Amino acid sequence: PDTSAANIEKGFAQLVEYSKGVYWNQHNRRFIWGLVSGGSNVKACILGPNFLLASQFMDVTTAAGRLELIGFLVNWSFCELPKLGYDPTIRFNRVHKCFTIDMADSNESKLTQTTYYLRKIVVFAERVFGRHTRCFVVGRQPPSLEANCDHSGDILIKDAWPEVSGSAEDDMRDESKLLKRVSNGLAGHSEFNGLYPKYISGGRMQIQNTHGDSVDDTTRTILGETVWAQLGDLPLRAHMRIAMSGVGEPLKTIQSIPELIVVIYDVMRCHMGILKHCQILHRDISEANILVRRDGTGVHGMLIDFDHAISITDDGYAKHAERTGTVPFMSVSNLENLQPKRTALDDWESIIYILCWLGTFGWNSDTRPSGSVADLNIASWDGNNVMKIANSKRDHMHSSDIFTGITKGFNPNIPYIAALKDIVEGLRAVLIDDHIDSHMTGAIIIQDRIPRDDSNDVFGGYEFKMRPDPFVERAAHWESISERLLAKLKIYAQGAKKLL
16 A cells, blocks of 8 residues: 555645535534545544644554554544534524524623524635634524514624634733624714624633533634643634624625715725724725625615724724735735834725725626736735735825826726726825825835035935835824815715715
8 A cells, every 4th residue: 555645645635625615514613623544554633723733643554553543433433522623502403494503692690692593604614724704694583483583684693713812801802892892882873873783792602621611612722731732832713703783795796886985985984983982993994894785775884894903092003013904905004014003094095905906806797807907007916925015005006197007907897987096096195195294195215315415516425315104104194184085985975876
């Protein structure tokens, strides 16, 4: 038999590939066990949100190897479902023929639990590693009683494995805490109703350990203290689940550019409302985090996903400056990890990039370009080299003339595409150009050449002095610039509504 390392590598590749289907189809999967064989050698493997670990070789041609493998199989056969990687709080109800999902309620006086009934899965876990985010539309009653359910179809449960810092009590980036703050902070502001998901309950999930105690369901709990201690700096991930009210449709469901502008305006006025009333900066404005909601009054936008949101200081700066977001939509300061820390202007910059992206590539099959887009300037906004992407964005954003190199790539077959060009050029001008202080204009760091003496003698030599970074300069004035951007976008949205 062939016991080469190549066969083992192929086995690992197959295991990783198969795990995608397992996570996609088994909505109660927390982690996965597997076996990899190459000839007479076998390895047991465990795959989680950010790890793939394997045992030593078990040589089945030897008695010791066979005994070890049998031991693994016997232990697996007697394992409880949680130790096999399943989530005991997500179960299939055979009576009502649907999945049920348990949520601990936010009741400080006593521990209570609500069981929700699955209506639809809107986000599947589709990657081997990462957050493994799943989103379920649920109701409080079984589907058979849906007609009598007040909350039918308007509750969403988000289940994910984000990176966390410390205990649940000390983790200030806990999305459930931030969403609860948003819900409380905007409770008295009806103008934002329907523009953000409202917190119902949620937080870190718990699971029973070998001693029967309830502990946080984390990657550390899965692997155990002995293995965890050997993994060095592996980031800790925790199983989080949040129930929230308000369900929208993906951005791809918009039907026109006027609808897009109305949706974007709703999202950004909600964004600024959260910043003002809750002191929270979103930091991950992307097409995936913008939903569309329709009711009797028309089309609306909804801002979701506070995974990367963070509290701001009294001056409006994010308290941490780590790089976050979706690469094509990340701001220059975000890509370069510049100081000072992030402000609302970074999210406004992301909005401009999103509109350019949608104007070029479309948002669904009906608006996709028919020709090749590989040679378009905007293609340089994506990739693995973040500094190269940042430099490209600096170049494109620096002046209105250079920026036309982006807008000329917009898909001419989309109705109202000329209006979208005017809108993104107008927003770029407010962000980049329309400032009295010349240090705040432009996007490139200019280098001045200064003669070494007052005679302007060309032989006397020159000194070179770098001007301040305009992105850094503008950050100090984020509030007034944001107000002007929102006012500009409001005018565009008012014009768009007349066409709907």
